[in-house]
Amino acid sequence: MEVFLGSGLAYARIGLILLVLVAAIVWFVPSYYTGLLTLIALYALVTLGLNLFMGYGGQVSLGQAAFFGVGAYGSATLATRAHLTPWLGTLAGGVLAALLAYALSFAVLRLRENLLALATLALGIVVTVAFNEWDFVGGSSGIKDIPGFALGAYVFDPRAYAILAWLLLLIGIWFAGNLVGSTYGRTLIAIANGELGAQTLGVDSVRLKRQIFVLAGAYAGIAGGVYASYQSYIDPTQFGFLLSVNFVLMSVIGGMRTLWGAVVGATVVVALTQILQTVVPIVLPSARGDFQAFFLGAILIAMLILLPRGLVARLSEARA
Amino acid sequence: MTAAIWQYVLAGVVVGAIYALVAAGFVLIYQVTGLINFAQGEFAMIGAMTASALATGGMPTPEAALIAVVVAAGVGGLCYVCAIRPARAAAGVTLIFITLGLDVALRGLGLFVWGTNPLALNAFSAGNAIQIFGGVLPPQAAWVLGTDLVVFAALYLFFRHTYAGTAVRAAVANPPIASTFGIPLRTFAFWSFVAAAAIGGLGGVVIAPITGATYDMGLTLGLAGFVAAVLGGLDSLPGALVGGFVLGIVEKVAGGLVSTGWEQGVGFLILVLVLLLRPQGLLGRAVRRA
Numbered sequence: 001m002e003v004f005l006g007s008g009l010a011y012a013r014i015g016l017i018l019l020v021l022v023a024a025i026v027w028f029v030p031s032y033y034t035g036l037l038t039l040i041a042l043y044a045l046v047t048l049g050l051n052l053f054m055g056y057g058g059q060v061s062l063g064q065a066a067f068f069g070v071g072a073y074g075s076a077t078l079a080t081r082a083h084l085t086p087w088l089g090t091l092a093g094g095v096l097a098a099l100l101a102y103a104l105s106f107a108v109l110r111l112r113e114n115l116l117a118l119a120t121l122a123l124g125i126v127v128t129v130a131f132n133e134w135d136f137v138g139g140s141s142g143i144k145d146i147p148g149f150a151l152g153a154y155v156f157d158p159r160a161y162a163i164l165a166w167l168l169l170l171i172g173i174w175f176a177g178n179l180v181g182s183t184y185g186r187t188l189i190a191i192a193n194g195e196l197g198a199q200t201l202g203v204d205s206v207r208l209k210r211q212i213f214v215l216a217g218a219y220a221g222i223a224g225g226v227y228a229s230y231q232s233y234i235d236p237t238q239f240g241f242l243l244s245v246n247f248v249l250m251s252v253i254g255g256m257r258t259l260w261g262a263v264v265g266a267t268v269v270v271a272l273t274q275i276l277q278t279v280v281p282i283v284l285p286s287a288r289g290d291f292q293a294f295f296l297g298a299i300l301i302a303m304l305i306l307l308p309r310g311l312v313a314r315l316s317e318a319r320a
Numbered sequence: 321m322t323a324a325i326w327q328y329v330l331a332g333v334v335v336g337a338i339y340a341l342v343a344a345g346f347v348l349i350y351q352v353t354g355l356i357n358f359a360q361g362e363f364a365m366i367g368a369m370t371a372s373a374l375a376t377g378g379m380p381t382p383e384a385a386l387i388a389v390v391v392a393a394g395v396g397g398l399c400y401v402c403a404i405r406p407a408r409a410a411a412g413v414t415l416i417f418i419t420l421g422l423d424v425a426l427r428g429l430g431l432f433v434w435g436t437n438p439l440a441l442n443a444f445s446a447g448n449a450i451q452i453f454g455g456v457l458p459p460q461a462a463w464v465l466g467t468d469l470v471v472f473a474a475l476y477l478f479f480r481h482t483y484a485g486t487a488v489r490a491a492v493a494n495p496p497i498a499s500t501f502g503i504p505l506r507t508f509a510f511w512s513f514v515a516a517a518a519i520g521g522l523g524g525v526v527i528a529p530i531t532g533a534t535y536d537m538g539l540t541l542g543l544a545g546f547v548a549a550v551l552g553g554l555d556s557l558p559g560a561l562v563g564g565f566v567l568g569i570v571e572k573v574a575g576g577l578v579s580t581g582w583e584q585g586v587g588f589l590i591l592v593l594v595l596l597l598r599p600q601g602l603l604g605r606a607v608r609r610a
Contacts, residue, residue: 245423304417
């Protein structure tokens, strides 16, 4: 119980400082960077759920972009067709993604490692195909003019989105922190270290894996709901396999079995993508298109070989 | 209606033949290393792009094809040496992520070397379309199916009738014991990557005259190859062959009857169903629980 309260307070303190920091930054920097900050927070929220599922739970998902997409599409469809406010839409998006995860969990969570990776990858692609082919949600042209967030008469500007996204992220970290600091989190790690062993000790591993998969889905869905309103335009290409790979990259770079790693990973990947998009054409004028993907892939490989436990885990080891 | 479906089936046979080649490489690596190589489709991309680029530059097609296969095989070997071997002691999930990184990196590299424009490759032989019971196939289809025949026959002969092939089978059946008999597992892992990349590259070369070659063709081909391999049971070469054709035909028929967008979706729905209902695949033997 002590751990529970203690870590909760610690998270609240760091969270408050970060939030003030973000609020201060967005006040001064150009709106382009504010947009990047928003993106970082939303991606970090998805990665946070992924860290719980992959890092703590020892599972693997190559289809997390699908839940992000379901959240975005759910919220956008409800907003454009049923005139629901984005607040309720985002909530509904999170619930929808969680429900999808719940339904899928009965099928995919029986699988492990290799086969789980393939199954989640396949489901992710099926979801993208469904977005593409289902005219009710706009088919390949997507959904335009998605209403933005508003508080009373105040319509959100990019700064407000950044603060909202970081607030949600910090709530997500706080909740996840309480989770992993409790018996629940240790039980989860026990499953990761050896499912059979955990079962012998009376752990209902199937139930726990399902709960954490649903939670990861909800995180991704909520992030997706905010993303849809922030972008005001979504189409199926934004939620494809490559985004799922990017989420894995963020998770691995920060450190799968950490919580702040999600923030570090998302920041590194978003910043790196921006830097590469600027630098690569200068250094290699003949490079075309998304050539920076090469570096992201190479970094993923290098990280896994050199620092398999991620940047944050590495830093805490160095300090200890 | 029947005629239309027959035409879809024929089209499915042609793409299925390529899926089977990609799946064969995938099964080779899985058998020898226990690894699911997400970069498998990129080898086909490298083969197709290299051959098309060389042929566009004026090289005769046979030379271009040969060089393309060698380049793909070299890249496969490099992938193993640079990315897989340094991490071979790591947990299963880490290696999956590494091959995922390879996939992204190779596609980026393809973009850098060849750009975004699709390249074309001339058919290997001139000739009229082939007519089969009212359905039509492009002349290149004969080369595609012939390649499948040669590759799978060669694999069969290698594994059944050569000393090295028998040693590989021993290594797959029981690595520790094979190792005590002096069978070099690591060398086999290296050559499985080379062979898988060469077969994938060859598949890319022979399909390029039909589909064209683009830097991002590898993802689709690789994913289809996985589905085909899983259909066949992941560790069976005949299964890969059958899985490839089944997937190709189902995709094209479903795509023709429902909508082309669902082509890929259908394949993945099948993948999930097979993983759940029959994880040993269509042709697989008893389930092996690792």
